[in-house]
Amino acid sequence: MSLTPEQAVAELVAKARKAQAIFDDYNQEQVDEVVTATAWALINPENNARLAELAVEETGLGNVKDKITKNHRKTLGLLRDLMQAKTVGVISEDPVNGMVEIGRPVGVVGVIVPSTNPIATPMNNILNALKCRNAIILAPSPKGQPSCTRLLELVYQELDRVGAPRDLVQQLPTPVSKILSQEMLSQVDHIVATGSQNNVRASYTSGTPAFGVGAGNVAVIVDETADLADAAAKIKASKTFDNATSCSSENSIVIVDAVYDAMLAELARVNGALLNSDEKQQLQSAMWHDGHLNRHVLAKPVADVCAVAGLNREGLGDSDFLMVTETDTGPDAPFSGEKMSLVLTVYRASDYAAAKAKASEILDYMGKGHSLGIHTNDASRPVELGETMPVCRVIVNQAHCFATGGSFDNALPFSLSMGCGSWGGNITDQNVHYRQYMNVTRVVRTIPPREVSVEDIFGDYKRKYLS
Structure with missing residues (x-):
């Protein structure tokens, strides 16, 4: 008996939650090893070349030489950004203001992947999600699904190598459909949507917190x-x-x-x-x-x-x-x-x-x-x-x-998803990067009071307009 879309996605989410619960106990060094291992699945030149060829063959978009460059550059640049980032345990301390920030996972991340970047975009999202101890489920485009499947096979080899759960990284079953994608949006904990504005709007109306991006022109x-x-x-x-x-x-x-x-x-x-x-x-x-x-x-x-x-x-x-x-x-x-x-x-x-x-x-x-x-x-x-x-x-x-x-010669974070702020109907104006895949818990202690009086705030205003 075949599963309904709701059941099929629920099965993936259940496996993702089990894997994520294990991953939640990893320390920063272990998380960083998982991230490095996963990235090698694409940085490996042989893998990159074959995946780029598959992407062009299957989608008919772009060219192999530039996809190889894009896959390499975007992944290596993101690794540079992630290398020194703290995402586990205490990520910042401000004793003067009595504030300690602790990095926490968001849970299971669902990602909509466009056909234009069927390799670079999934890898970018996978690395950001794993850096923050999340599990991730990908919804590739129908044309990009074979490429994404091959990418995940290579990712699994690296996860096996470092002993991390495979179910940290999954994709929707073949054939991908709008119904499956919409079901995923409603069952995951967090969404990142790149591609058509229809997909972005569907993410925003799913009831799940979503980072979407606006149209470029x-x-x-x-x-x-x-x-x-x-x-x-x-x-x-x-x-x-x-x-x-x-x-x-x-x-x-x-x-x-x-x-x-x-x-x-x-x-x-x-x-x-x-x-x-x-x-x-x-x-x-x-x-x-x-x-x-x-x-x-x-x-x-x-x-x-x-x-x-x-x-x-x-x-x-x-x-x-x-x-x-x-x-x-x-x-x-x-x-x-x-x-x-x-x-x-x-x-x-x-x-x-x-x-x-x-x-x-x-x-x-x-x-x-x-x-x-x-x-x-x-x-x-x-x-x-x-x-x-x-x-x-x-x-x-x-x-x-x-x-x-x-x-490498500007300060913007490496990303394939550019937020467009309120002008573009987005919740973020940033390049979507690891901070959008992490919850932060703040431990707050008392500090010497910094009280103000009415005179401190309104004194100049009163003298200018009310005297």
Whole structure:
């Protein structure tokens, strides 16, 4: 007799709780060994190469070389972040304020995994969950499930090696379905949801505490002070990485008029191809059907995009990315939205103020809360953007998709899940990392009183307005 979805998930959760109860007794050294062992399942170059190949074969998204790089870089960077973190027992003491903080698990974590990153995202979540002594259940996309299954087989080998319970890491049974995923959301203790906004909303309405992320639609300003050659090289590197599977890849650039032609020349120099108006219309007709992005252009090489759109200009398919010019934003200008394809939308702005206004329009249409980039040598402009634009990150003079999710040369934590704050409908504005997988118990002792009087608080106000 086959199990109902409720029973199937309940069985997984019961096994996870049993394993987590054992794991709860591990000390920090033992936990860190489990984390290191688990990470080796992907850092091992042979495993990484095979998993990257499987991911591209099964999902049809991205490319093997960049997935190998992403799997390695994201995992190694996260390990750097986790290496010195305390998550077991006393994690901080503040004797002056009489406060002791103790790290505690959240329990069983349920994770929604997008098809765009069927290996890097599960590993990122697994390591964060294990670092805080949790068990984890993954809900991969149907296309990504075979890759995830193979990853877990390799993880189990490493868990066996260090004597940790296998049931700390599980995934939903084949075939994954919406019903199973929704059932998981209602039975676990804690949710991390990355991917479609439908999945994020389902997590928020499940009744279980959830960290979800908002939609990306990265716009990058290039102002008149920018190093144009450096900006073009970084935009190309970010835009083309893994065929633009990242929500942090540039979707639009807004170029100030004074350097517009020169910047286009630099983008052409790094093998970007600007389409004419007829070609743009052909591409638009091919990329969107009834408002939905055509999966045959999603994270595909430029040659494939050209074939789908019937673009046959000589040499166009040999370009590294395509560019289209745009003036409008919103549903009637679909190139102003997130594309997850090797197509970059180019806007021309009369000056920096106009560029900022256009970037704001783009964010208002899609991507509010996520991030904004700028290439500039004006030190004040990035801070001004941070003070006025509805984003949680302003990325300065960097390849956006590498920088937003944490990098070895910036201070953001390594993550594949970027919170978008209230602007993006999220509970967090941070890169989701281990602290979102941990409860903290605070032991509070008395300290010398710090009482205030009415005069301390209201004295100046009374003298200014009431005397």
